[in-house]
Amino acid sequence: MSDIIHQTAAQLSQALASKAVSAVEVAQAFIDRAEAVEARVKAFNSRDAEWTLAQAKASDERRAAGGAAGPLDGVPVALKDILAVKDQPLTCSSRMLENFVSPYDAHVTELLKAQGAVLWGRLNMDEFAMGSSTENSAFHTSSNPWNLDCVPGGSSGGSAACVAALEAPLSIGSDTGGSIRQPAAFCGVVGLKPTYGLVSRYGLAAFASSLDQIGPFARTVEDAALLLQAIAGHDRRDSTSYKTKLPDYRAALTEKEGPWTIGVPKECFAEGLDPEIKAAVEDAIAFYEKDGHTVKEVSLPMTEYAIPTYYILATAEASSNLARYDGIRYTHRSKNAKDAVDLYFKSRAEGFGPEVKRRIILGTYVLSSGYYDAYYLRAQKIRTLIREEFMQVFESVDTILTPTTPTPSFKRGEKADPLAMYLNDIYTINVNLAGLPGISVPCGFTSGKLPIGLQLIGKPFAEDELLAVAHRYEQAHEWKDAVAEL
Amino acid sequence: MEFTADIGLEVHVQLKTKSKMFTRAPYHYGAEPNTLTDPVVLALPGVLPVMNKEAVRKTVLLGLLCKCKIAERCKWDRKNYFYPDSPKNYQLSQYDQPICEGGEVEIEMLGASRNVMGEHRMVQLTRIHLEEDVGKLTHFANDSLVDYNRAGAPLCEIVTEPDMHNADEVFAFLTALRNNILAAGLSDCDMEKGQMRCDANISVRPKGQKELGVKVELKNMNTISGVRNAVAYEIKRQIHAVTSGEAIHQQTRRWDPSTQVTTKMRDKEESHDYRYFPEPDLMPVSIGKEQLKVLAKELPELPFDRQRRFMETLDLPYTLTSVLCPDKELADFFEEALEDTGGKVAPKAVANLIANDLLRELSGGEEEGRLPLSECKLAPAHIAELTLLVEDGVITKQIAQTIFTEMYATGKMPSTLVEEKGLQAHNDDGELESIVREVAADPKHEKAISQFKEGNTKAINSLIGPIMKATQGKADPRKIQEMLAKVLG
Numbered sequence: 011m012s013d014i015i016h017q018t019a020a021q022l023s024q025a026l027a028s029k030a031v032s033a034v035e036v037a038q039a040f041i042d043r044a045e046a047v048e049a050r051v052k053a054f055n056s057r058d059a060e061w062t063l064a065q066a067k068a069s070d071e072r073r074a075a076g077g078a079a080g081p082l083d084g085v086p087v088a089l090k091d092i093l094a095v096k097d098q099p100l101t102c103s104s105r106m107l108e109n110f111v112s113p114y115d116a117h118v119t120e121l122l123k124a125q126g127a128v129l130w131g132r133l134n135m136d137e138f139a140m141g142s143s144t145e146n147s148a149f150h151t152s153s154n155p156w157n158l159d160c161v162p163g164g165s166s167g168g169s170a171a172c173v174a175a176l177e178a179p180l181s182i183g184s185d186t187g188g189s190i191r192q193p194a195a196f197c198g199v200v201g202l203k204p205t206y207g208l209v210s211r212y213g214l215a216a217f218a219s220s221l222d223q224i225g226p227f228a229r230t231v232e233d234a235a236l237l238l239q240a241i242a243g244h245d246r247r248d249s250t251s252y253k254t255k256l257p258d259y260r261a262a263l264t265e266k267e268g269p270w271t272i273g274v275p276k277e278c279f280a281e282g283l284d285p286e287i288k289a290a291v292e293d294a295i296a297f298y299e300k301d302g303h304t305v306k307e308v309s310l311p312m313t314e315y316a317i318p319t320y321y322i323l324a325t326a327e328a329s330s331n332l333a334r335y336d337g338i339r340y341t342h343r344s345k346n347a348k349d350a351v352d353l354y355f356k357s358r359a360e361g362f363g364p365e366v367k368r369r370i371i372l373g374t375y376v377l378s379s380g381y382y383d384a385y386y387l388r389a390q391k392i393r394t395l396i397r398e399e400f401m402q403v404f405e406s407v408d409t410i411l412t413p414t415t416p417t418p419s420f421k422r423g424e425k426a427d428p429l430a431m432y433l434n435d436i437y438t439i440n441v442n443l444a445g446l447p448g449i450s451v452p453c454g455f456t457s458g459k460l461p462i463g464l465q466l467i468g469k470p471f472a473e474d475e476l477l478a479v480a481h482r483y484e485q486a487h488e489w490k491d492a493v494a495e496l
Numbered sequence: 497m498e499f500t501a502d503i504g505l506e507v508h509v510q511l512k513t514k515s516k517m518f519t520r521a522p523y524h525y526g527a528e529p530n531t532l533t534d535p536v537v538l539a540l541p542g543v544l545p546v547m548n549k550e551a552v553r554k555t556v557l558l559g560l561l562c563k564c565k566i567a568e569r570c571k572w573d574r575k576n577y578f579y580p581d582s583p584k585n586y587q588l589s590q591y592d593q594p595i596c597e598g599g600e601v602e603i604e605m606l607g608a609s610r611n612v613m614g615e616h617r618m619v620q621l622t623r624i625h626l627e628e629d630v631g632k633l634t635h636f637a638n639d640s641l642v643d644y645n646r647a648g649a650p651l652c653e654i655v656t657e658p659d660m661h662n663a664d665e666v667f668a669f670l671t672a673l674r675n676n677i678l679a680a681g682l683s684d685c686d687m688e689k690g691q692m693r694c695d696a697n698i699s700v701r702p703k704g705q706k707e708l709g710v711k712v713e714l715k716n717m718n719t720i721s722g723v724r725n726a727v728a729y730e731i732k733r734q735i736h737a738v739t740s741g742e743a744i745h746q747q748t749r750r751w752d753p754s755t756q757v758t759t760k761m762r763d764k765e766e767s768h769d770y771r772y773f774p775e776p777d778l779m780p781v782s783i784g785k786e787q788l789k790v791l792a793k794e795l796p797e798l799p800f801d802r803q804r805r806f807m808e809t810l811d812l813p814y815t816l817t818s819v820l821c822p823d824k825e826l827a828d829f830f831e832e833a834l835e836d837t838g839g840k841v842a843p844k845a846v847a848n849l850i851a852n853d854l855l856r857e858l859s860g861g862e863e864e865g866r867l868p869l870s871e872c873k874l875a876p877a878h879i880a881e882l883t884l885l886v887e888d889g890v891i892t893k894q895i896a897q898t899i900f901t902e903m904y905a906t907g908k909m910p911s912t913l914v915e916e917k918g919l920q921a922h923n924d925d926g927e928l929e930s931i932v933r934e935v936a937a938d939p940k941h942e943k944a945i946s947q948f949k950e951g952n953t954k955a956i957n958s959l960i961g962p963i964m965k966a967t968q969g970k971a972d973p974r975k976i977q978e979m980l981a982k983v984l985g
Contacts, residue, residue: 092541092542093542094540094541094542100541100542102541107541110541112540112541112542113535113540114535114540116542211542211544212542212543212544213542213543214542215541215542216541216542216777218776219776219777220776246546247544247546248544248546248777249544249545249546249547249777249778249779250776250777250778250779326773327773327776329576329771330574330576330586330771330773333576333578333584333585333586334539334541334583334584334585336578336585338580338642339538339539339583340538340540350580350640354578374771377576377771377772377773378769378771379769379771382771382773386773
């Protein structure tokens, strides 16, 4: 079989099943592709080709014995360097964990292994998932395959770039405020943030526990459905994990046909939205109308408060979650410390990058006595209002449609002001605050040949319907066939 | 000037559970350092806590035992502080929604003497909450080692109001609390193994003054009598300081058991900012009314309630009940033995064998510390049978003593021992009469016999010994008396 890297995961799955191709051939093709383009894309923090080929070999043996473990058996999946994989590095793109090798598997990792997926490489990210451009990685900045001078987005920039650069058919990212959807939009791939609680967070190094969610990257909605099916489901080790019978996400793509009522929040077309993105999103709205669905203007006035609310809650949780990286047990330990207290100060000062420090300090501040009520408690209340506002809108619509980002990808180093960078998440952040599922699908290109993303937001645990709505759009457009030239 | 001391305690009790508070890693005492860990205990990147339901259940039981108000809903909070014994650098605890609020513990003060019941009163509790233990640091000259075995063990923190006023009350409180917890099987409360630890907040004020004095905290005491000594010392120290014109500073002090004094650890001028906030990785817990009803059925009778029952319905003296009742195992053993007698034996006779003979054997002559009842070869049935043998006149009380020692050593049933060794009481009147006549005929007793015949009834006591000897102790002394009277009369 030629041209392995251009195949979707669904196509590879079929080819593997019919034995038109072996898992080793598939793995080798992506390993070779990475060899060829990684110097330019830099999506990975580390690649372990030997380990990956060994898994592929095991997959072929399994299949030869007549026992494929599932549709993903033999399909390579690359993981963001924030998920624990036994005996593999887990760096979170931080000096703090530069030499840390995980002694255990995340729940998602276990599921993927059990289903025969061939795990491949550790993907670059913003340090501890804090950022919107992957420029906060302690190791190197990844590039946007569509324009190597531009950022792939963040924090799952490596996860988006590796799929866009055809270095893996599938990858896993994590999304705390848009960290899957925003890089998916920047890199012209599909990225899904599932409902909070649908995918176990056990083994995901925590940034903000109440917002973090693991999700798939793929080139098509169908592939995203395939990967979601593999990683969703209850896990007793995550108390926030939801007990539910999973729908067949892939079958839902064609079984669910609508017509749907699609809500478009009027706040989405406010100041700061790039005109080319606005036009592309309006085209998408027109498509749904023409396709027989109802488009309805809705209002989410609390959106205005989403960014400050997010940065209070997320940093508060992060300041506590990141306290374990202290130089005592398994992290970077300063060689210059005079005593125990100094060991904390120096190890953390040397181990964390500026953005992480900024957020820890902010989070420590908003939790400190005397400020808790004014910041944290108030933010919690606003969060409840945001969730209620969404649920109210969902009483009259099936799906909400917005742009994924206000602007397309930007040049590396272009946004030096952290506050300006925070605005990049304006359309994605309230989805995390409300715990809802959201997907970004490609919906065109700017005149500068940079991808544009369309965000669809679903009701809690209605990923089946959300994927169907996205699939409908995707199938009627050719964006999915566009490949970055490298 | 007279002073009043006000003492509040924070008691940490490690609950008896198979696994730690938020993970399935096991916990037990004495394992090699850092062997009872897992990714959760070590706070590796990505791990999440999962609540131990058994620990919550036991805390609710403790709350019910102490008549607390049990929260319908409680949540977990993070208490943030950096310390090497805390792997996450935050501790999961409960801040504003503890499982139990209020409540009280009945205590008994020392009586006028050992035979007299002391005054009983209630000590008020503020709250009981559940949290995880931290690790253990061992400091050397140039290094410190940390052992995370204990980290994550479930701890109940019982907080009292400043409701105690002297060291004896503190001692009585800790003893009563411990007995209650042991009775319910919630913890082993082994202080040597760190299963029960105590901090005390102590202040003094001139008698009559309403507001409390400046409080000093005594940290981490690990014996009940140590707490008593420390509290007594600290009260004296504070009164001495105040009367000699010194100010008491709010500070934390440590009790040194070897020198029997408290020394300053740190001044507590700035209070620590723990930055408490709700634990986002755990869902709040709801405890329903129905669940509470079910749990209430599991509660044991409290030791003091049992003591009152024994005194009132079994007519046992205070001294015996005060030995039996604080120890649930012992009191259960007694009740079972009593039941095995089928109501044929006076409760006091059964109680005496347990409180005196059994405990003497278990302690092996030592003042403190004794073998646990579970390791002894005797069952309640042994005691019951022994008392029945005496009651039925099969053996004498003297022989019963011999049998007790033998059956404690071998675990053989008393009836077996009686048969094996032919220890039946001497019930053949004819044989006894001939022995009595033989002894009475001995010329060396002539004087005593004549005195007896002159009306001095006590004079023949010197004959009883030789008669006993001749019957190998199997004759009932009363019967010997009767027989003597008959033979000589």
